[in-house]
Amino acid sequence: MSESPETAPEFERFLYPFLGEEESVPLERALAEVRESTRMKCRETVGLRRELLALYTDDLITAARSVADAFTEGRRLFAFGNGGSATDAADIVADLLHPPRFRPERAGGEGPRRALPALDLSHDVATVTAIANDVGFENVFVRQLIAFGRVGDVALGISTSGNSPNIVAAFRTAKRVGMITLALAGYDGGRCAELAREGTVDHLFVVPSSHIPRIQEAQATIYHTLWDLVHRILESSEEKR
Amino acid sequence: MRSAKGHGFEELNGTMVDLRSVVEGRFAASMTAPERFFEVSADRLAEACLAMARQFHRGGRLFAFGNGSSATDAQHVAVEFVHPVITGKRALPALALSGEGADPNDAFIRQLETLAGPEDIAMGFSADGGCANVRETLEFARKSGMLTIVFAGREEGDCTFGAEFAFVVPCNDPLVLQEVHEMAYHVLWELVHVFFEHRGLLETNAPPQASASAETGRDGRGAGED
Numbered sequence: 001m002s003e004s005p006e007t008a009p010e011f012e013r014f015l016y017p018f019l020g021e022e023e024s025v026p027l028e029r030a031l032a033e034v035r036e037s038t039r040m041k042c043r044e045t046v047g048l049r050r051e052l053l054a055l056y057t058d059d060l061i062t063a064a065r066s067v068a069d070a071f072t073e074g075r076r077l078f079a080f081g082n083g084g085s086a087t088d089a090a091d092i093v094a095d096l097l098h099p100p101r102f103r104p105e106r107a108g109g110e111g112p113r114r115a116l117p118a119l120d121l122s123h124d125v126a127t128v129t130a131i132a133n134d135v136g137f138e139n140v141f142v143r144q145l146i147a148f149g150r151v152g153d154v155a156l157g158i159s160t161s162g163n164s165p166n167i168v169a170a171f172r173t174a175k176r177v178g179m180i181t182l183a184l185a186g187y188d189g190g191r192c193a194e195l196a197r198e199g200t201v202d203h204l205f206v207v208p209s210s211h212i213p214r215i216q217e218a219q220a221t222i223y224h225t226l227w228d229l230v231h232r233i234l235e236s237s238e239e240k241r
Numbered sequence: 242m243r244s245a246k247g248h249g250f251e252e253l254n255g256t257m258v259d260l261r262s263v264v265e266g267r268f269a270a271s272m273t274a275p276e277r278f279f280e281v282s283a284d285r286l287a288e289a290c291l292a293m294a295r296q297f298h299r300g301g302r303l304f305a306f307g308n309g310s311s312a313t314d315a316q317h318v319a320v321e322f323v324h325p326v327i328t329g330k331r332a333l334p335a336l337a338l339s340g341e342g343a344d345p346n347d348a349f350i351r352q353l354e355t356l357a358g359p360e361d362i363a364m365g366f367s368a369d370g371g372c373a374n375v376r377e378t379l380e381f382a383r384k385s386g387m388l389t390i391v392f393a394g395r396e397e398g399d400c401t402f403g404a405e406f407a408f409v410v411p412c413n414d415p416l417v418l419q420e421v422h423e424m425a426y427h428v429l430w431e432l433v434h435v436f437f438e439h440r441g442l443l444e445t446n447a448p449p450q451a452s453a454s455a456e457t458g459r460d461g462r463g464a465g466e467d
Binding site for chain 1: 251317417
């Protein structure tokens, strides 16, 4: 099977100057270029994580406190996103429901983390396709939040652009229901930034980048940190009782 | 700025847990682990990109699989290839295997037996060690002549799962480990496309690097199939 090479977009020509050249490129040269590119991408993500740490340390603690409080009150967390962000939403739900084991166990004699009630709103393909087919894709999460959501539950929406219509609509519904709302976004936060300004989104974390894979990689550190903080806070409040 | 109780400290076992240092520690690990990994693995990542591009070029597909939270990585890498977020990149065939079946222990193998051939790519994820089904599926894939790639970590003993390309992250924190995996498979996806611009490289039967061919064990694969 052979297919014709596609025209390289301008930015790719910039990053990979020999792209689009028709003459053959020595294997070693192509590999060297790719090798250097992998390291460049790593540096970009590490730089974003460094920025996020400076921007959001306090906000992460504040958000984790309100999520921990919700779990203490017997509330649940609902996570949602599209595409790769749907898998990130599924990932945090998996981490909450089936806490990963640390080997060796963390210092201080702390045991394994407890399972916490969370639902991944992309999981049920019958529900997702039924809603999308009947009332449109914009409502796939809205409809489920209406069905499942209660006052004090947590809605965690992930969107690299911050603009996904079904995520924006879900936050509006979640707030109407009386839920705590957390948004992870990229670029400049997009419409999620507007939602935060108007009070629809309570906790907003923006990865200041326009490269989607890098945004997702940095977002993973944010939600993993939230996960860790929530457990630390729950453990400390259990100790007090 | 360290603040007082209620602004970053929680009481645990009578001692104050500094939540700010929890955040700092987690971010520090999320920065140093990938730096170390990419420094060591850049060569093999580049070679894996080329090997994957050659498989796609000869009509192969990517099959990704993992358990639990690794299953979400399998789905993530699949959607990247099928529906690229970067305009202008072509769609490439990739599927996340379902972990469900009559016997969940052999669900991945059964699907590969039915769906896959030697032109395909088997990509396994095993973030939390064990994962006998991932190991067995990769062994089956390798015997069937597929290109095999594994993202693993934390295992004692052999963590390469017998795969041709084993990206093992030496890290005890399953969350950080997974973040490094995500960075690595994003990079594979982004850079596989570079080789589509060089068809001469895709059609050669030479191993990625003559000096590294001893460990690839793929001599002759792909001959006359293009």
